Every structure is written in structure tokens, then in C-alpha cells.
Amino acid sequence: MKRVLILLLVVTLTVLPTIGCGATDQQQEDEAPTGNSEELTKVQVLLDWYPNTNHTGIYVAKDKGFYEEEGLEVEIIQPTGGGSAEPIAAGKGDFGISYQEQVTYARTAENPLPIKAIAAIIQHNTSGFASPVEKGIETGKDFEGKKYGGWGSPMEEAMIKAVMEKEDGDFSKVETVNIGELDFFTSVKDHVDFTWIYYGWDGVASELKDYPINFIKLQEVEPDLDFYTPVIIAKEDYIQENPELTKKFLNATRKGYEYAIESPEDAVQSLLKASPEIDKELAVASQKYLAKEYKADVDRWGEMSLDRWENYSNWMLERGLIENELDAKEAFTNEYLPE
Incomplete structure (x- = not known):
């Protein structure tokens, strides 16, 4: 999804x-x-x-x-x-x-x-940025020094910036990695620190797998993204x-x-x-x-x-x-x- x-x-x-x-x-x-x-x-x-x-x-x-x-x-x-x-x-x-x-x-x-x-x-928009709990990513400021797994689209960049701006984060300190067809669990295990998911699928899957994640819901940080x-x-x-x-x-x-x-x-x-x-x-x-x-x-x-x-x-x-x-x-x- x-x-x-x-x-x-x-x-x-x-x-x-x-x-x-x-x-x-x-x-x-x-x-x-x-x-x-x-x-x-x-x-x-x-x-x-x-x-x-x-x-x-x-x-x-x-x-x-x-x-x-x-x-x-x-x-x-x-x-x-x-x-x-x-x-x-x-x-x-x-x-x-x-x-x-x-x-x-x-x-x-x-x-x-x-x-x-x-x-x-x-x-409502149910998507947001997700990461394993052990990565310690709880706010946009925590994106600094981390690898984001995505596809390099302008929309992704704009959303990451919007979330980071709320916490005075520096987008230039985020590394973007193209993860292609990798699913959320594989990508955050072996390749990146956080990525963009729909909670209704990957978030629910993390609950079933008993795989604790931190989830930053877009609309809760930036209302215009609802x-x-x-x-x-x-x-x-x-x-x-x-x-x-x-x-x-x-x-x-x-x-x-x-x-x-x-x-x-x-x-x-x-x-x-x-x-x-x-x-x-x-x-x-x-x-x-x-x-x-x-x-x-x-x-x-x-x-x-x-x-x-x-x-x-x-x-x-x-x-x-x-x-x-x-x-x-x-x-x-x-x-x-x-x-």
C-alpha cells in the first residue's frame, strides 16, 4: 500500500x-x-x-x-x-x-x-513515518543522522521537511536510500532507519508480529497533510x-x-x-x-x-x-x- x-x-x-x-x-x-x-x-x-x-x-x-x-x-x-x-x-x-x-x-x-x-x-490520512523502537526516532528532530528508505520523490522530501520543521530539524542531515520493492520490515532491518507506511497495513502487521515501532502520523504533526x-x-x-x-x-x-x-x-x-x-x-x-x-x-x-x-x-x-x-x-x- x-x-x-x-x-x-x-x-x-x-x-x-x-x-x-x-x-x-x-x-x-x-x-x-x-x-x-x-x-x-x-x-x-x-x-x-x-x-x-x-x-x-x-x-x-x-x-x-x-x-x-x-x-x-x-x-x-x-x-x-x-x-x-x-x-x-x-x-x-x-x-x-x-x-x-x-x-x-x-x-x-x-x-x-x-x-x-x-x-x-x-x-483521514492514516500514513506516517515508522521505525523500529530501538532506532529512537520519536520526532522529526530524530531524523537527523538517520537513513530514510524511499524512492526520492519530491513529495517524500517535502513531507520529511514538514515534519522536521516542527522540531527545528535539519533536513540536510537525512540520508535518503532508494529501497525499491523492499517491504517495511526488511528495509528497516537491513538497510534504513525509517520509512513511510500506512498504519492500516504495515502498522497493523507490526502489531501482529509483536514488532514494536515508533509511528509519526503525518496529520498529527502537520494538519494540512490530512x-x-x-x-x-x-x-x-x-x-x-x-x-x-x-x-x-x-x-x-x-x-x-x-x-x-x-x-x-x-x-x-x-x-x-x-x-x-x-x-x-x-x-x-x-x-x-x-x-x-x-x-x-x-x-x-x-x-x-x-x-x-x-x-x-x-x-x-x-x-x-x-x-x-x-x-x-x-x-x-x-x-x-x-x-
Whole structure:
């Protein structure tokens, strides 16, 4: 899950012509709808990466028949690379899983992509910097003299600087090491002192492994870094031309996530049925953690706030991560969410 964020932060804004050949979840394909498929409207959902607990509500909605109840036949597809923003903008899928930062990059680029966020899957950013307890890294000041494992993206550098600034830390004293495909546990054991993780996956895994870590949650240090990650996106003209279909899709998806909130252990079985290669113990633990995060402090699943979009895009602009100011009001909408 951590790799997803980094890869999407370096958006190439190049349409991927092969996305239609992306890997489809075979188990889901094998389970044909119980109704007459000719009466169902086919919808493609492009994931951001491999299936994981961020996506559970979508798999629940498909497995439990919530999409069928709305007259939809949903196909879940893994992209071949680069995330979902470019193919969605090119009309290569109907809905996609993305991130607030990717939408911001896409809409402020020299050649903007006409995509819009239509629902927040999780209400708050659950990522941060993690390290083994024995490394003694408790604040941004403690990054000095340490090795950070990442990919050298401008976003990583900006976030490390932001955390260190709160403690008068000197970023020049941090060494960045490219860790490639290494997971958190391997990287901090043999190569680096700290790295960037999502607590809902690697943090939960550390608890299961009884592996004590120090975790610096980004939003708790810098409130502007409380961005929506992940979000559901669509092409602007698609939702304008298909408002009722969009509402039906989000209503069924909302039921899936509400089910995951109420019954996380059962809900995760829909994800595991589709992707049995996922570690079951970790998936269940992660699902229980995310059950409290999907809605968190809002009454309606998927709700997004203008302040959150403005604060994060302004933060990016101030640090030179984007060249143009984001029109935040146009970057997202709550219009299609069920009441």
C-alpha cells in the first residue's frame, strides 16, 4: 500500500493504451450475476494497485449483490501500471480508485486531466513515518543522522521537511536510500532507519508480529497533510452524462463499506474470496482497523470537505510540488453520494 502512494505521486500524465488488458479478478468473473446480465448495466472499476482492505467495500458490494440490486454488473480490474487517473480520463474505465494528491497533480498539470473525486473511501490520512523502537526516532528532530528508505520523490522530501520543521530539524542531515520493492520490515532491518507506511497495513502487521515501532502520523504533526487517501474518481463528462448510474454505483458501494464497518470479519471474506493470496490474519486485522476509519467523524460515508482539498493543494503549491493553483471546488463533489 505504501508503494502505491509513491508511484502515484510521480504521475506521468501519459495515457496507458494497454489498460484494457489489465488483470481482471477471475474469481469475481466466474461468479456470474444471478439475474439476467442483459438487463444489467456493465460498469468497470479500476483499482489503484493490488486488491487490499482499502477496496473491501467494493468487493462486498459485488459479492453480496448490492450492485445487482442497483441494476449494475461491476467488473473490477487491476491497472497495468501508473494508477487509474490517466485511463479514467481517457475513458478506459468508468470509476477508479485514486488519491487526493494524484487528482491534484492531474488537474493542475500543463495538460489537465478531466477527472473528479466523487467519494472518500477513508476519512483521514492514516500514513506516517515508522521505525523500529530501538532506532529512537520519536520526532522529526530524530531524523537527523538517520537513513530514510524511499524512492526520492519530491513529495517524500517535502513531507520529511514538514515534519522536521516542527522540531527545528535539519533536513540536510537525512540520508535518503532508494529501497525499491523492499517491504517495511526488511528495509528497516537491513538497510534504513525509517520509512513511510500506512498504519492500516504495515502498522497493523507490526502489531501482529509483536514488532514494536515508533509511528509519526503525518496529520498529527502537520494538519494540512490530512488528505483523502484513497478516493473514488470518475471522468467529469461521464458523471454529468450518467448521474443516476453514478448515484446507483455509489449507493451500492456505500452499502459495501457500511457492511465492512458493521461486520469487518465477514466483509473481508469477500476480498479474500477474490484474492486468496492475501494473508488472512493480516487482512482481518487490517479490516478491523479500517472499520473505524471509513466514516470516522462524518455521518455519511464518502463525504469530503472543501477545506481539506484547499489546505492540501495550497501546501503542495507553497512547496513547489505543483505549479498551478488547484480550483478545489472543481476537484471533487459530494453531489452523487446517497443521502
